[in-house]
Amino acid sequence: MCCKGGIYIMGFLKSEKQSICILRGILISFLFTVCMLTIFSALLVYTNLSEETIKPVIITITGISILIGSSLGTRKLHKNGLLSGGIIGSSYILLLYLISSIVSSNFSINWVSIIMIIVGLIGGIFGGVIGVNTK
Secondary structure, eight states, X not given: OEETTEEOSTTOOOSHHHHHHHHHHHHHHHHHHHHHHHHHHHHXXXXXXXXXXXXXXXHHHHHHHHHHHHHHHXXXXXXXXXXXXXXXXXXXXXXXXXXXXXXXXXXXXOHHHHHHHHHHHHHHHHHHHHHHTOO
């Protein structure tokens, strides 16, 4: 369902400004993730880092990326930081898992996936609250 000036999600995203802020937050999160994972992959190749560090580092990078993206994305909003950040975090994770299921033939939801969903949602919520309260 659409309404004048933007996307309509359960009565929340009524304005184009809110929609743009959320899309910007998701984009910032993905860009930060790509940059940080590139650095981490170089560290894996050129140092003696153990492969056992991959899952915790990916979860940490994802959480920090969503936190940064949602805080920067919601900075121009002056209310609903909790909800906006939650939407950014959950949309990021949803897109990530959608892309993963298309690219990987043996994609499945496991404990790491559940932890990633929780970290993404919490990171988005905290980032949204930080963003709307930052000038």
